Amino acid sequence: MSTAVVLVAAGRGERLAAGAPKALVPVGGRPLLAWALDAVLASGCADRVVVVAPPDPVGLAAVVALAGDVVPGALVVAGGDTRQASVAAGLAKLPDDVDVVLVHDAARALAPPELFTQVAAAVRVGRPAVVPAVPVTDTVRRVRGGVVDRTALRAVQTPQGFARDALVEAHAAGAGGAGGAPVTDDAGLVERCGLAVHLVPGHPEAFKVTTPLDLALAEAVVARRATRSAGSPP
Numbered sequence: 168m169s170t171a172v173v174l175v176a177a178g179r180g181e182r183l184a185a186g187a188p189k190a191l192v193p194v195g196g197r198p199l200l201a202w203a204l205d206a207v208l209a210s211g212c213a214d215r216v217v218v219v220a221p222p223d224p225v226g227l228a229a230v231v232a233l234a235g236d237v238v239p240g241a242l243v244v245a246g247g248d249t250r251q252a253s254v255a256a257g258l259a260k261l262p263d264d265v266d267v268v269l270v271h272d273a274a275r276a277l278a279p280p281e282l283f284t285q286v287a288a289a290v291r292v293g294r295p296a297v298v299p300a301v302p303v304t305d306t307v308r309r310v311r312g313g314v315v316d317r318t319a320l321r322a323v324q325t326p327q328g329f330a331r332d333a334l335v336e337a338h339a340a341g342a343g344g345a346g347g348a349p350v351t352d353d354a355g356l357v358e359r360c361g362l363a364v365h366l367v368p369g370h371p372e373a374f375k376v377t378t379p380l381d382l383a384l385a386e387a388v389v390a391r392r393a394t395r396s397a398g399s400p401p
């Protein structure tokens with residue numbers, strides 16, 4: 168019985184347009200992936216770490232070096248064309264003893280360690296799929312008219328936690344994108360297989376770095392953490 172974190176870092180970062188795969192773009196002088204690996208390590212809940220890297224030789228070599236530095240023993244595997252394919256590549260590398268899997272976006276590099284712990288704990292008590300989620304703060308309107316009741320909505324984050332068998336089965340069933348609307352996260356795939364998705368409170372610092380503005384926010388969060396750990400008042 169052990170817990171694995173599959174950290175997906177194979178995306179190209181087209182919307183960030185920083186000239187490198189997003190996971191390798193620096194914040195506070197360190198690549199986003201390094202911050203994400205720090206949080207995984209600090210959570211203490213990962214017996215195994217699988218990093219899914221950009222498949223090009225340069226990106227792959229950079230991730231192998233970085234992962235080996237921060238988490239000795241981490242496995243690194245080349246990703247696919249879509250996030251779903253990259254997660255599947257990571258799942259294919261899981262050792263046999265793993266029964267709980269947390270899937271995390273390297274792009275959510277500043278998700279705090281406690282979030283990993285809380286998600287893993289909820290899976291351990293028997294939830295097959297656990298997702299951190301936060302209230303929607305904008306007013307949301309349908310393109311064809313009508314404001315949506317946002318009190319019934321949540322924006323979902325990662326890490327998302329799963330019973331391994333449920334996640335592997337959902338990926339096998341969802342391979343090739345057969346049937347239904349496109350699914351953008353793993354919990355969506357598991358739900359399609361008829362399992363309930365359990366929500367736990369998300370965290371504002373688990374935001375996804377998608378655009379240059381998000382990168383500026385990440386810089387500010389890292390700077391604030393450095394100030395706090397130096398002992399200055401908040």
Ligand code: CTP
Binds near residue numbers: 275
């Ligand atoms: N991801 C991945 N493999 C892909 C696509 C995405 O591992 N083929 C990962 C990204 O590295 C990221 C997470 O999935 O950590 C969320 O994806 P997203 O924010 O869309 O990242 P990118 O695909 O890199 O960005 P963009 O869509 O702007 O190109």
Ligand code: MG
Binds near residue numbers: 178
């Ligand atoms: Mg993408």
